[in-house]
Amino acid sequence: SSSNSSFSRELRDDLVHSSSHTASNKAQILTMPQFNLRDNLIKCELLKNEDQYTYLEDFSIFLGTYNVNGQAPKESLSPWLNSTVLPPDMYCIGFQELDLSKEAFFFNDTPKEMEWTNAVGRALHPDAKYALVKLVRLVGIMLIFYVKKEHAEFISVVEAETVGTGIMGRMGNKGAVAIRFLFHNSSICVVNSHLAAHIEEYERRNQDYKDICSRLQFRQLDPTQPPVTIMKHDAVLWIGDLNYRITDLDVSSVKELIDKKDFETLHRIPLLFLQFHFKDVKFMQHQAEAFTITNDGQVPCQFEFITKPNEPTYCKPWLTANPPKGFIAQGASVDVELEVFVNRSTAPKLNSGAEEIEDILVLHLERGKDYFIPVTGNYLSSCYGTSILSLCNLKEPVQEMPQETLRKLVSAEMSLGENAVSTEKPLDIPKELWMMVDHLFRNAIKQEDIFQQPGLRSEFAEIRDCLDTGIPDSLPGSNHSVAEALLLFLDALPEPVVPYSFYPQCLENCSSASQCEKIISMLPRCHENVFNYLAAFLRELLKNSASNRLDSKILATIFASLLLKSQKKQDLGEKRKTQEFFHHFLVQGPS
Amino acid sequence: MEAIVRDVTEKNGNTAALASNVMAKQYDVLFRLLLLGDSGVGKTCLLCRFTDNEFHPSHISTIGVDFKMKTLVIDGIKVRTQIWDTAGQERYQTITKQYYRRAQGIFLVYDITSERSFQHIMKWASDVDEYAPEKVQKILVGNKSDEVDKRQVATEQGVKLAKAYGMDFFETSAFTNHNITESFTRLAEQVLAANRKDLDLLRMSVNDELDLSALEEEEGLCDRMRDDQQKGCWC
Numbered sequence: 001s002s003s004n005s006s007f008s009r010e011l012r013d014d015l016v017h018s019s020s021h022t023a024s025n026k027a028q029i030l031t032m033p034q035f036n037l038r039d040n041l042i043k044c045e046l047l048k049n050e051d052q053y054t055y056l057e058d059f060s061i062f063l064g065t066y067n068v069n070g071q072a073p074k075e076s077l078s079p080w081l082n083s084t085v086l087p088p089d090m091y092c093i094g095f096q097e098l099d100l101s102k103e104a105f106f107f108n109d110t111p112k113e114m115e116w117t118n119a120v121g122r123a124l125h126p127d128a129k130y131a132l133v134k135l136v137r138l139v140g141i142m143l144i145f146y147v148k149k150e151h152a153e154f155i156s157v158v159e160a161e162t163v164g165t166g167i168m169g170r171m172g173n174k175g176a177v178a179i180r181f182l183f184h185n186s187s188i189c190v191v192n193s194h195l196a197a198h199i200e201e202y203e204r205r206n207q208d209y210k211d212i213c214s215r216l217q218f219r220q221l222d223p224t225q226p227p228v229t230i231m232k233h234d235a236v237l238w239i240g241d242l243n244y245r246i247t248d249l250d251v252s253s254v255k256e257l258i259d260k261k262d263f264e265t266l267h268r269i270p271l272l273f274l275q276f277h278f279k280d281v282k283f284m285q286h287q288a289e290a291f292t293i294t295n296d297g298q299v300p301c302q303f304e305f306i307t308k309p310n311e312p313t314y315c316k317p318w319l320t321a322n323p324p325k326g327f328i329a330q331g332a333s334v335d336v337e338l339e340v341f342v343n344r345s346t347a348p349k350l351n352s353g354a355e356e357i358e359d360i361l362v363l364h365l366e367r368g369k370d371y372f373i374p375v376t377g378n379y380l381s382s383c384y385g386t387s388i389l390s391l392c393n394l395k396e397p398v399q400e401m402p403q404e405t406l407r408k409l410v411s412a413e414m415s416l417g418e419n420a421v422s423t424e425k426p427l428d429i430p431k432e433l434w435m436m437v438d439h440l441f442r443n444a445i446k447q448e449d450i451f452q453q454p455g456l457r458s459e460f461a462e463i464r465d466c467l468d469t470g471i472p473d474s475l476p477g478s479n480h481s482v483a484e485a486l487l488l489f490l491d492a493l494p495e496p497v498v499p500y501s502f503y504p505q506c507l508e509n510c511s512s513a514s515q516c517e518k519i520i521s522m523l524p525r526c527h528e529n530v531f532n533y534l535a536a537f538l539r540e541l542l543k544n545s546a547s548n549r550l551d552s553k554i555l556a557t558i559f560a561s562l563l564l565k566s567q568k569k570q571d572l573g574e575k576r577k578t579q580e581f582f583h584h585f586l587v588q589g590p591s
Numbered sequence: 592m593e594a595i596v597r598d599v600t601e602k603n604g605n606t607a608a609l610a611s612n613v614m615a616k617q618y619d620v621l622f623r624l625l626l627l628g629d630s631g632v633g634k635t636c637l638l639c640r641f642t643d644n645e646f647h648p649s650h651i652s653t654i655g656v657d658f659k660m661k662t663l664v665i666d667g668i669k670v671r672t673q674i675w676d677t678a679g680q681e682r683y684q685t686i687t688k689q690y691y692r693r694a695q696g697i698f699l700v701y702d703i704t705s706e707r708s709f710q711h712i713m714k715w716a717s718d719v720d721e722y723a724p725e726k727v728q729k730i731l732v733g734n735k736s737d738e739v740d741k742r743q744v745a746t747e748q749g750v751k752l753a754k755a756y757g758m759d760f761f762e763t764s765a766f767t768n769h770n771i772t773e774s775f776t777r778l779a780e781q782v783l784a785a786n787r788k789d790l791d792l793l794r795m796s797v798n799d800e801l802d803l804s805a806l807e808e809e810e811g812l813c814d815r816m817r818d819d820q821q822k823g824c825w826c
Contacts (some may be wrong), residue, residue: 369657
């Protein structure tokens with residue numbers, strides 16, 4: 001994996017002068033932060049005469065994918081990898097389920113990586129020499145990229161990224177790994193993904209695919225440049241165990257249909273009247289609108305969303321514009337997508353009404369006008385991202401309350417702490433939490449792989465709406481979806497169940513069960529209740545481990561990361577201490 | 592699959608020469624002027640009339656900031672004016688204020704058929720005091736002077752206000768092209784006069800053309816370096 005560093009600088013210097021090829025790329029080739037008119041003109045001339053200094057050349061890439069189901073390599077891979085007459089110019093080999101052990105799952109560490117890499121290395125085409133350029137692995141999903149020795153000097157900007165789509169959208173038993181690189185002047189991205197299994201789970205597979213496309217981002221060398229997503233490459237090569245099955249059609253008719261496919265063209269909007277309203281924005285529910293910037297002028301143009309004064313970024317954290325800057329040749333267009341996504345860090349202030357879905361983007365055209373693009377929307381408050389204390393003081397569903405009530409609760413809580421708020425006795429624990437745990441207790445205590453399989457995004461949306469608008473007898477969705485909704489609820493709390501201020505002493509005392517119990521008894525009352533309630537529920541689950549296949553280690557891993565959070569990044573040692581802390585409460589009840 | 596292979600060494604020389612030709616300046620000095628005032632008072636129409644001698648009767652709100660250029664000859668000096676048109680709507684004002692600090696001259700525009708727009712001039716003027724450079728030149732403009740039947744603001748009121756602020760005053764009509772060139776030229780003259788000393792000093796050292804706003808640009812860059820949070824530019 002050492003072959004790319006020496007020549008990448010030369011190549012990059014070349015690229016600064018070069019122009020680009022596809023329309024999508026024209027928006028990205030601005031590798032220099034500040035461009036002047038002269039550069040623009042040069043770029044424009046270069047684009048016009050691209051044919052004079054550009055030529056196309058064919059190369060062959062061997063793509064292979066193999067779900068090895070946790071097995072070690074037993075026989076030579078040569079019949080597979082050495083099946084072409086001529087040696088391929090590159091090899092991209094993907095594996096799935098490399099290692100099914102718990103160690104691989106939780107600590108992302110496996111001896112199988114070496115075993116299979118060696119097996120591949122031994123079986124490449126014997127008529128050429130290959131260099132291993134990059135290897136990337138996420139739990140059992142691995143991608144190896146080899147290039148023929150004589151091409152190595154034309155490979156540059158090699159980057160690898162991974163994204164997990166397992167439970168809570170993070171665990172790496174499902175997801176994708178990807179490698180991007182430049183080969184001469186073409187940008188190429190290779191993706192190896194393992195999508196959700198089972199024939200009826202196509203919805204989850206679609207969700208996984210969308211998640212991979214949006215969440216897998218390569219950082220650029222220039223930190224002012226936005227990260228590059230998979231689809232922003234000249235060529236995308238996607239391999240993997242996709243688990244899709246087409247049962248009613250034969251291969252040839254499927255291929256024919258693919259050829260005929262007409263891609264939806266984006267609707268053009270005159271820039272002058274741009275404004276966007278996002279209706280009923282909800283927690284973790286992605287919404288997007290697109291518009292087209294067309295350069296109908298005589299010179300190439302650079303655009304950028306610029307930062308307003310006293311604000312850290314060009315837009316609010318719940319909003320993104322993609323791409324946020326770019327270059328448009330005369331007559332060309334760029335599609336810009338505005339996305340709204342409220343996550344755990346932006347939800348608290350929106351819930352309480354301290355902030356609203358309201359922003360004005362300033363789209364700056366280099367040496368030209370600035371467009372103001374107002375973005376508005378209405379946010380539907382949620383129990384997701386609302387504090388335990390506030391929820392204990394809300395007897396009604398969050399959306400039944402006037403927002404003013406919630407806002408007052410939050411501000412009283414900020415100034416006075418636990419002792420504040422109403423004269424009425426608060427609930428022991430948030431009713432939303434009770435509804436989810438009670439649902440699981442009644443329906444999922446023996447559910448196989450509970451808390452280990454992800455739920456469906458669409459079902460999460462139903463569960464969230466249900467919790468926020470009513471007090472139903474039972475929740476919609478599968479057990480796995482309810483379980484994930486519970487984990488997301490804990491993850492979204494503005495103050496974790498074990499408040500940040502208690503975190504250091506939890507680490508210090510993690511080895512002593514009695515000390516740990518003592519710390520918990522000192523938590524604010526409603527936090528203590530939630531902690532004990534959850535621990536008691538999990539102990540019930542463990543009594544049924546024969547059916548649900550849980551053990552205390554798995555539960556400690558999952559729940560410690562949600563209940564004991566640090567405001568800084570935790571290292572592995574710290575994580576293990578939080579697991580040790582919580583583990584005491586899983587093996588014995590409070591004394 | 593195909594890969595793109597490029598050789599870019601040859602063409603660069605020619606295009607650079609072309610670029611520098613285009614860049615050659617055909618003026619002596621460049622000023623930035625800014626149009627301010629409530630939404631609908633006719634800022635965009637004034638600008639279109641002045642630079643292109645056109646009038647578009649339908650009102651399309653400016654949502655953003657745009658500029659047009661026109662060269663005037665004052666005392667034998669070729670003055671290139673870069674005139675910035677701003678969105679008048681209130682919701683955009685926190686953003687448009689950021690453009691004030693780079694202006695050398697400002698038009699405060701109201702609509703003689705709108706008492707409200709006239710009253711708001713006070714607000715606009717105090718924003719200018721707060722955000723524009725100290726040396727900025729101002730001029731008061733009462734637009735739509737052709738709409739005599741709908742007049743709500745008497746000429747005397749305009750004169751009085753202008754006097755209070757120490758500004759020159761014009762009633763204009765973008766529709767009939769009344770007082771347009773006069774008002775733009777007057778502001779340009781004032782800016783020229785205000786910067787005369789600096790210009791003469793500079794002229795002695797560089798007998799070449801000079802660009803006030805280019806000098807400012809360097810200043811602006813420094814500003815930006817001091818202020819890490821601000822990315823991009825507000826020119």
